[in-house]
Amino acid sequence: MNELPQQLVNGLLLGSMYGLVAIGYTMVYGIVQLINFAHGEIFMTGAFGALTVYLYILPNGTSMWIALPLMLIGAALVSTTIAVGAERFAYRPLRNAPRLAPLITAIGLSLALQQAVWAWYPHAKSALTFPEIPGGPFHIGNVTIQTGDIFLLVVAPISMGVLAYFVMKTRTGRGMQATAQDPDTAKLMGINTDRIIVVAFALGAIFAAIGGVAYGLKYGQIDFRMGFILGLKAFTAAVLGGIGNIYGAMIGGVVLGIAETLATAYIADIPGMDQFGSQSWADVWAFVLLILVLLFRPQGLLGERVADRA
Numbered sequence: 001m002n003e004l005p006q007q008l009v010n011g012l013l014l015g016s017m018y019g020l021v022a023i024g025y026t027m028v029y030g031i032v033q034l035i036n037f038a039h040g041e042i043f044m045t046g047a048f049g050a051l052t053v054y055l056y057i058l059p060n061g062t063s064m065w066i067a068l069p070l071m072l073i074g075a076a077l078v079s080t081t082i083a084v085g086a087e088r089f090a091y092r093p094l095r096n097a098p099r100l101a102p103l104i105t106a107i108g109l110s111l112a113l114q115q116a117v118w119a120w121y122p123h124a125k126s127a128l129t130f131p132e133i134p135g136g137p138f139h140i141g142n143v144t145i146q147t148g149d150i151f152l153l154v155v156a157p158i159s160m161g162v163l164a165y166f167v168m169k170t171r172t173g174r175g176m177q178a179t180a181q182d183p184d185t186a187k188l189m190g191i192n193t194d195r196i197i198v199v200a201f202a203l204g205a206i207f208a209a210i211g212g213v214a215y216g217l218k219y220g221q222i223d224f225r226m227g228f229i230l231g232l233k234a235f236t237a238a239v240l241g242g243i244g245n246i247y248g249a250m251i252g253g254v255v256l257g258i259a260e261t262l263a264t265a266y267i268a269d270i271p272g273m274d275q276f277g278s279q280s281w282a283d284v285w286a287f288v289l290l291i292l293v294l295l296f297r298p299q300g301l302l303g304e305r306v307a308d309r310a
Contacts, residue, residue: 015257024204040231049078
């Protein structure tokens with residue numbers, strides 16, 4: 001039990017990263033009812049965009065305190081460009097097609113992005129070292145927070161606050177709410193729904209890019225395959241919180257992160273369960289939680305916010 005505060009903090013940090021990526025899933029689904037399974041690769045390309053800025057654009061020896069904001073901008077530009085391009089050329093032509101068609105397209109785009117990074121990015125066939133924020137770990141009582149996690153602790157609540165303000169207080173944000181509720185009526189009211197959908201893809205990509213940078217800072221390396229499993233977990237977080245609910249996406253991410261961390265930390269202590277407490281089982285417990293939620297509360301923890309367009 002002495003380790004419980006540390007495990008809770010670890011779960012909060014991991015869940016915040018899941019939540020940042022889950023926001024993109026839930027925003028896109030809430031507006032166009034599309035499960036963008038390529039969103040995990042949007043997260044991955046954001047991390048590679050940040051690393052590109054650090055390695056190939058900034059001068060050698062640039063301080064991370066100067067480099068980090070520029071890396072975030074680079075990550076956001078790469079992720080947003082890919083996401084908006086995917087919406088325009090891959091998803092928009094299929095907007096009125098049967099739902100299976102855009103789903104298959106999203107899976108194909110996910111594989112294509114993985115292979116593109118593997119084939120074209122220098123040395124991407126193995127894990128690449130990500131720059132670190134200088135400084136040692138911080139200690140608060142018995143809790144230790146690594147320097148890379150400080151970025152996540154700061155940026156996650158700020159990002160949620162900015163998103164909440166944008167959605168609730170700006171004209172475009174209100175247009176997003178109207179389009180999600182009834183796109184046909186929104187068009188009659190003069191809302192450019194195509195533009196709103198592009199904004200949703202772009203915002204989701206920006207949050208995924210921030211998550212990609214946070215991943216690199218937290219683990220110290222990135223890989224072209226990193227978006228697959230984390231993307232599935234982020235989608236799980238979106239479902240846990242209530243698909244279409246942006247606040248639920250972050251809450252679902254935190255719940256998933258804490259559950260995964262506690263499971264790997266304590267299940268090994270249960271007699272006969274030691275083999276199920278290893279880190280290799282962390283992914284399994286995340287999806288076990290998803291199955292339980294779908295069985296007993298399929299609308300998610302905060303409930304879905306998706307209009308019935310039947």
